[in-house]
Amino acid sequence: MAVKYKEIAECLERDIRDGKFDRAKKLPTEEELINNFKVSRNTIRKAINQLVNRGYVYQVQGSGMFLREKSVTDYINLGSLRGLTKDLTSKIIETKILELHVLDADEVIAKQLRCEVGAKLYYIKRLRIVDKEPFSIEISYFKKDIVPYLNEDIASNSIYSYLIEDLKLTIGFADKVINCEKIGEANARLLHVEPLDPALIIENTVCLTNGTIFELSKSVFHYQKAKILNRINFK
Amino acid sequence: MAVKYKEIAECLERDIRDGKFDRAKKLPTEEELINNFKVSRNTIRKAINQLVNRGYVYQVQGSGMFLREKSVTDYINLGSLRGLTKDLTSKIIETKILELHVLDADEVIAKQLRCEVGAKLYYIKRLRIVDKEPFSIEISYFKKDIVPYLNEDIASNSIYSYLIEDLKLTIGFADKVINCEKIGEANARLLHVEPLDPALIIENTVCLTNGTIFELSKSVFHYQKAKILNRINFK
DNA sequence: AAGTGGTCTAGACCACCGT
DNA sequence: CGGTGGTCTAGACCACTTC
Numbered sequence: 381m382a383v384k385y386k387e388i389a390e391c392l393e394r395d396i397r398d399g400k401f402d403r404a405k406k407l408p409t410e411e412e413l414i415n416n417f418k419v420s421r422n423t424i425r426k427a428i429n430q431l432v433n434r435g436y437v438y439q440v441q442g443s444g445m446f447l448r449e450k451s452v453t454d455y456i457n458l459g460s461l462r463g464l465t466k467d468l469t470s471k472i473i474e475t476k477i478l479e480l481h482v483l484d485a486d487e488v489i490a491k492q493l494r495c496e497v498g499a500k501l502y503y504i505k506r507l508r509i510v511d512k513e514p515f516s517i518e519i520s521y522f523k524k525d526i527v528p529y530l531n532e533d534i535a536s537n538s539i540y541s542y543l544i545e546d547l548k549l550t551i552g553f554a555d556k557v558i559n560c561e562k563i564g565e566a567n568a569r570l571l572h573v574e575p576l577d578p579a580l581i582i583e584n585t586v587c588l589t590n591g592t593i594f595e596l597s598k599s600v601f602h603y604q605k606a607k608i609l610n611r612i613n614f615k
Numbered sequence: 616m617a618v619k620y621k622e623i624a625e626c627l628e629r630d631i632r633d634g635k636f637d638r639a640k641k642l643p644t645e646e647e648l649i650n651n652f653k654v655s656r657n658t659i660r661k662a663i664n665q666l667v668n669r670g671y672v673y674q675v676q677g678s679g680m681f682l683r684e685k686s687v688t689d690y691i692n693l694g695s696l697r698g699l700t701k702d703l704t705s706k707i708i709e710t711k712i713l714e715l716h717v718l719d720a721d722e723v724i725a726k727q728l729r730c731e732v733g734a735k736l737y738y739i740k741r742l743r744i745v746d747k748e749p750f751s752i753e754i755s756y757f758k759k760d761i762v763p764y765l766n767e768d769i770a771s772n773s774i775y776s777y778l779i780e781d782l783k784l785t786i787g788f789a790d791k792v793i794n795c796e797k798i799g800e801a802n803a804r805l806l807h808v809e810p811l812d813p814a815l816i817i818e819n820t821v822c823l824t825n826g827t828i829f830e831l832s833k834s835v836f837h838y839q840k841a842k843i844l845n846r847i848n849f850k
Numbered sequence: 851a852a853g854t855g856g857t858c859t860a861g862a863c864c865a866c867c868g869t
Numbered sequence: 870c871g872g873t874g875g876t877c878t879a880g881a882c883c884a885c886t887t888c
Contacts, residue, residue, distance in 0.1 A: 383875085384876075385877085409853080419878085421879085422876090422878075423876080423877060425856090433668075435788075438788055438822075439855065439856090440824060440826065443854070444855080444886095446826055449790075455792065552849060553673055553847060554846070556846075558693075558844075558845070559815060559842045561838065578812075578813030580794060591681055610693055610845065611788065612696065612788060612789045614786050614787060614789075618856085619857075644872080645874070646872090655858060655861095658857080658858060675866085675867080675873090676866050677873055678866080678874080679872090680874085825886095
């Protein structure tokens, strides 16, 4: 990460998390940050923009930059795709692999992944367990030509860390569709709820920076345990 | 709107919606846009940034700027707060006011709105009807010192248009919490579903640009009719 | 009036994609 | 290699808040 504005953003994000600005509820002025980090104003503003987009701070013209109310730690953060492990930091997260194998794309999946019917895919079904209780069921399809290898060990931890740090994939953007349904029998058993109870669903289509879709996933959440948080800005 | 980059962004957004780039699936290069609009590169890049954040396009270094797959029109867009009317453009939206009056903040609401207990609030309960069928129930609280006047007529249309265009409020950011529950009897009747059926819930806390909370709302959606879309970028 | 963020310009150099 | 985005700088002027 040789990029200045990202380094500054990370540095400030760490400071915010560490409560460094909690007294004042205010960040240093742009002027001060420019002097601290010895960069141009644009670079500082780009860094701050990241913090704004991530929901850490808001800016008031003529007044300053302020901390946003802390978000409770137990929400699934829609805006990040860092995964449960990073979202629910105060919890114990465990993962049980229910299925993991390579299969051929059928017509439905091929259309959604925008690939050939018959293309090789990794299929993974996982049960996520939070504080010893079942939390969600996640079904994922990865294009094998982009993710050539996966195993139980990787899938038991953060798949995304593996994709980014080991495979060096550059993840670009995603579409998330949220809705809710009556849960089916099999899933109900896994989540320890009754059949026909509500279930919160997130369907996720994820692309590399070059626009290629590489993953499709569907997560079914325990309706009493899962809450999704999204922070939005209008500028 | 005398701001160049916003004007350019709106212009390009219109062009995209009108399908102007559908053939190429590609936008003009920055160079070309600079010449078209006669502005500096930074200004063009700021405009494009808006399009990226709104999920219209993605950029590939060394290659160009491309259209993202069109999002289906029938989703609730989490990233905008333009309201149902603007999200579900292909639908007929009607609104029935169930309640509208001024009340005093109780302790729970006061804490959430960060105001005094007893502060005057507008309380509004609305039934939203899409294509002649009940779609959602929305309960909103507005601080009366910020929104001094509301009536059935305003609440029957887009409250946000009124706040922005008439009251000149500058909306800054919002926290949205999504979850799902078993629906209660009263709401079930209103939405034409069975009691204990699932319900998709969005709780919304909205702030002005200066950080003041001015609205709290809770929307209960018909579980079979509502789908939420969120487009995310990682940069 | 002073302080602080918002917009805009002009120009330089780097990094990546495709031919 | 040429084309295209990505990062960075330096400086000017404007708009809003605060006192």
